[in-house]
Amino acid sequence: LWRGMAWNGRRSRGSLRQVILFLLCVCVWRSGAESLRYSVAEEMERESFVGNIAQDLGLDPSQLAARKARVVCEGNQQLFRLNPSTGVLTATESLDREEICPQSETCTLFxxxxxxxxxxxxxxxxxxxxVNDNPPTFPEKEMVFEILETTSPGSRFPLKRARDKDVGSYGLQNYSLQSNSHFSIAVKIRNDGEKYPELLLERQLDREEQTEINLLLTAIDGGAPPRSGTAQIRIMVLDANDNTPMFSREVYEVSLAENSPPGQLVVKVDARDPDKGSNGKVQYTFSETSEGSQKLFDLNPDTGEIWVTGKLDFEEMKKHEMVVKATDGGGLFAYCKVQVEVMDVNDNAPEIQLTSHTASIPEDAPPRTVVALFSVRDRDAGDNGRTECTIEGDLPFTLTPTFDNYYEIRTNAALDRETTSEYNISIRATDWGPRRLSSRQSLWVQVWDVNDNAPAFSQELYSMWVTENNSPMVRIGSVQASDADAGSNARVQYALERQEGQEQPALSVSSESGDVYVVRSLDYERLRALEVWVRAADGG
Known part of the structure; x- marks a missing residue:
């Protein structure tokens, strides 16, 4: 009679329990609330010192290298470098503030x-x-005006404004005009804070006295010492044409959806001139209008109709301000403003950016173990840019918001490799626009094995037979045990259980195959049955 039993760790009838305990240290992501703030002047040399991160965090520099500390910059450029040996943060290149943050009061890199x-x-x-490294400059070195001699004192003539790439006190501060007997300079500040110079006529012109006037216009910034730029103003005094065009409105305000197609009418400006003939015929042109706006809109010179010609994009520019000049055949002109507000439509799906990803975790990882960190951004505004994130399907993972639209993916239940060995986690980000847009990001997480299953025999009792006077080492059968784990944890070896003081058994078992052999010749009259115990142990 042959009997086998699984090695399940409980000692019974001389069976031996063997337990191997694996202690696994699981690295859990911790989203710290700390933040670092530094400042550095623009135009400094490459590899300039920014700050000592190790010192500011109270860490020994050796900890940075041990924990593989690294700096990840937003955008496509890696502008900063961390030396893990010293903890010093440096700039990888000379920073040009005007190139990085054009016309912005503050310039912060994250x-x-x-x-x-x-x-x-x-x-x-x-x-x-x-730093004050840019002087004000005019788009044109010379501005030419044709002004009737009958133009009334107090009339204003918009000038091309100077531009200064610097900001704040280092930006453009004021204008000055060469001393003369007819004109002064007036500066207007628009809602956007930009200063626009206007030529103000103080005293009546007389063409018979002076046919041309040349003036020097100077733009000054607020540096110490200040920087400046100049432009020449040439004024041609014309004979009388006693009526100027007059617009029906000084300001035309229009709202347009950003998906407005090319060819859509924006507005029609209208200026009337009561003169006859060519002196009463009005032509329209753009004046003091940015190059970007002129690429998006077209003005019919005869009718004053403004049409969409390019693709409007709320995310790039929310407002356009254009100045339209109406000129009659005698050279008289007037100005009006056209302000176009671009309305947002939900035309951008959320963008998912994976920051950190743990490709595999042990099956005994505790709940709330972090497996990934990602961020979500939507370039639209309002509800169109408001997003929500979900994990698709019934998976043992959950999303946890952290800060700045960052999310963590954590486990929320125990894992079992023998049930599921890997997971395809599909993240879905959806905005709140009327026509809800969404995007997906998939990541794989593999569950690796721990030795949490004991071998199990296919039978509790094995019966085998042999005739007496047999040959030594004759095979009479085999036992078979399996283990649900993987790799070495599932490799089963067999051995006979021997009691203390028991003589050498007449049977043996192969440790690898489980084959059972009679090691010597047996005599039926002396021994009619044998009972032995076989132990199966895995490689864990």
Whole structure:
């Protein structure tokens, strides 16, 4: 009679319990609330010092290298570098504030500091400070005006404004005009804070006295010492044409959806001139209008109709301001403003950016173990740019918001590799626009095995037979046990269980195959049955 039993760790009838305990240290992501703030002047040399991250975080520099600290900048350029040996953060190149943040009062670059062992994310920002390295410049070195001699004092003539790439006190501050007996300079500040110069006629012109006037216009910034730029104003004094065009409105305000097609009418401006003939015929042109707006809109010179000619994009420019000049055949002109507000439509799907991803975790990882970190951005505004994130399907993972539209993916239940060995996690981000747009991102997480299953025999009792006077080492059968684990944890080996003081058994079992052999010749009259115990142990 042959009997086998699984090695399940409980000692019975001389069976031996063997337990192997694996202690696994699971690195759990911790989203820190710390933040780092630095400032650096623009135009400094490459590899210039920005800050000492190790010192500011109270860490020994050796910890940065041990935890694989690294800096990830937003955007396509890696503008900063962390030396993990010293903890010093440096700029990888000379920073030009005007190129990075054109016409912005503040210029802040953001980066993320990532640690491993355990995973940790810290926000950082570097403010690029302005220096007065740009003088004001005019788009044209000479501006020419034709002004009737009958033009009334108090009349104003918009001038091309100077532009200064610097901002704040280093930006454009004022204008001055060469001393003369007819004109002064007036400066208007629009809602956007830009200063626009106007030529103000102080005293009546007389063509018979002076046919041409040349003046020097100077733009000055607020540096110490200040920088300046100049342009020449040439005024041609014309004979009388006693009526100027007059617009029906000084300001035309229009709202347009950003998906307005080319060819759509924006507005029709209208200026009337009561003169006869060519002196009463009005022609329309754009004046003091940005190049970008002129690429998006077209003005009919005869009718004053303004049409859409390009693709409007709310995310690039929300407002367009154009100045239309109406000129009659005698050279008299008037100005009006056209203000176009671009309305947002939901034309951008959310963007999912994976920041960190753990490709595999043990099956005994505790609940709330972090497996990934990602961010979501939607370039639209309002509800069109408001997003929500979900994990598709019934998976043992959950989403946890952190900060700045960042999310963590954590486990929310126990994992079992023997049930599911890998997961395809599909993240779906959806905005709240009327026509809801969404995007998906998939990531794979593999579950690796731990030795949590004991071998199990296919039978509890095996019966085998042999005739007496047999040959030594004759095979009489085999036992078979299986293990649900993987790899070495599932490799089963067999051995006979021997009691203390028991003589050498007449049977043996192959440790690899489980084949059972009679090791010597048996005599039926002396021994009619044998009972032995076989132990099956895995490789864990």
């Amino acid at each position: 980066f993320k500091l990532l640690f491993d062992n355990p995973l940790q994310l810290i926000r950082g920002e570097v403010e690029v400070l302005d």
